């Protein structure tokens with residue numbers, strides 16, 4: 001597991017662009033693109049790619065396109081297109097009027113294929129998909145030429161046009177590039193560039209029944225858009241010679257492909273195929289389930305786009321695959337939320353407290369600070385009355401030595417309020433669980449300190465029972481039990497799911513100041529963590545997602561590293 005430095009690391013892509021600019025390559029233009037396949041929702045790995053592509057364009061006064069690589073109509077959907085656009089915008093980036101689709105280029109790509117055939121560089125092959133695989137050879141064994149490899153240009157043109165016209169069955173014929181079956185690079189062994197697919201496309205409808213392969217469409221789309229730096233992930237390194245071959249054969253504009261390592265995060269999976277499975281098999285409630293590493297999931301969980309951008313900057317770009325600790329992402333999030341999230345008091349597991357010497361009908365409005373990190377966020381009033389709730393865990397009948405919170409006979413401070421002392425305890429007769437604490441308060445301690453210098457060892461959060469709002473709070477934990485579920489051999493990744501990845505608390509009580517909070521509003525619940533209002537909230541009940549706990553494991557890891 002890698003522990004990236006928390007200051008901005010060097011970036012080899014930026015350095016390559018700087019070199020190009022020095023040489024005035026491409027007349028000093030920097031033009032990148034983010035090229036998602038609309039076959040799923042974006043995840044945090046895509047955020048890395050978005051930040052790199054849009055970020056570099058911004059930094060160098062260049063442009064970045066959004067292009068949907070929609071060459072596989074059987075797996076694609078407009079639902080995904082819309083959500084991808086939303087997520088890119090939410091992250092804070094804009095493609096202006098440069099929204100493209102590989103399908104916009106189907107005519108041009110067909111033309112390119114014809115040109116290759118005419119040059120004797122592509123042929124129609126009648127081998128079945130299984131035979132093609134068999135003829136392809138392996139890493140240690142060269143491939144064998146297809147018996148159809150030496151068809152004449154005329155025959156190839158005729159067959160390819162008839163493929164387009166729909167004369168042949170799916171799988172019966174393909175168009176292949178004629179390169180080298182003996183190449184050490186499997187991608188260069190006469191790869192398929194067009195296949196017959198009798199499916200309608202979400203944009204071109206039934207116009208086509210042959211579709212270009214991703215490898216043919218991708219590099220040529222970049223070329224058509226004048227992309228100067230085609231930034232992609234490492235698995236495409238072996239495809240680069242093929243992309244270059246197409247560009248050279250066709251004599252068209254030549255983007256520079258640059259590969260970087262994918263982002264992997266601990267305790268989650270990042271492949272769209274696996275994420276789709278989690279959704280389809282009901283392990284999560286949808287693509288936007290707050291436990292998902294998708295951008296819609298993180299957003300619903302309460303992540304800010306700023307925190308994600310800072311995270312992407314800090315992990316840097318490298319040429320070597322690694323798994324980044326989820327704790328670093330959470331660290332970036334806490335740093336951001338600490339500055340912007342207003343503090344409120346919420347009791348997640350309520351225990352009733354009655355203050356015996358506090359007047360029945362008295363309500364005092366106590367002043368509370370909204371954010372100690374930012375005086376400009378001001379203060380608010382919190383009602384205090386005779387019956388309160390405190391956290392069940394903040395009381396113990398028989399406290400061990402290190403427990404400094406409330407216990408029989410002990411005095412503690414209520415945040416922004418008074419000192420209270422526990423004088424009696426009412427227990428449930430059958431379970432023996434405390435159900436109510438009887439306390440007294442010291443009116444001289446208003447504001448949280450005692451004029452006689454008397455000290456207490458704990459400060460508790462609380463809410464006034466009569467004024468509290470009802471809330472449901474969903475506490476999330478890691479989605480998987482293993483740091484790298486994809487690396488666990490011989491097990492189904494679903495079997496590594498954390499059975500306790502969510503705990504729902506239905507009887508929470510929260511201070512009235514949040515009554516009007518809209519879905520997406522973020523708060524720090526004092527002493528508990530950061531929480532975000534979920535769209536499931538109604539007039540009857542507020543629903544909160546725990547975004548992240550307060551405890552910062554990343555800061556601890558960094559401290560331990562220094563020692």
Ligand code: ATP
Nearest residue numbers: 035036037045046048049232233262263270271272
């Ligand atoms: P997945 O493997 O998760 O299904 P993908 O690579 O098929 O992802 P695309 O829609 O093709 O998804 O990705 C769009 C862009 O995002 C590509 O340029 C791809 O290289 C990049 N990308 C995808 N996953 C990651 C990741 N984990 N880290 C960084 N970049 C990524």
Ligand code: MG
Nearest residue numbers: 036037069214
């Ligand atoms: Mg892909």
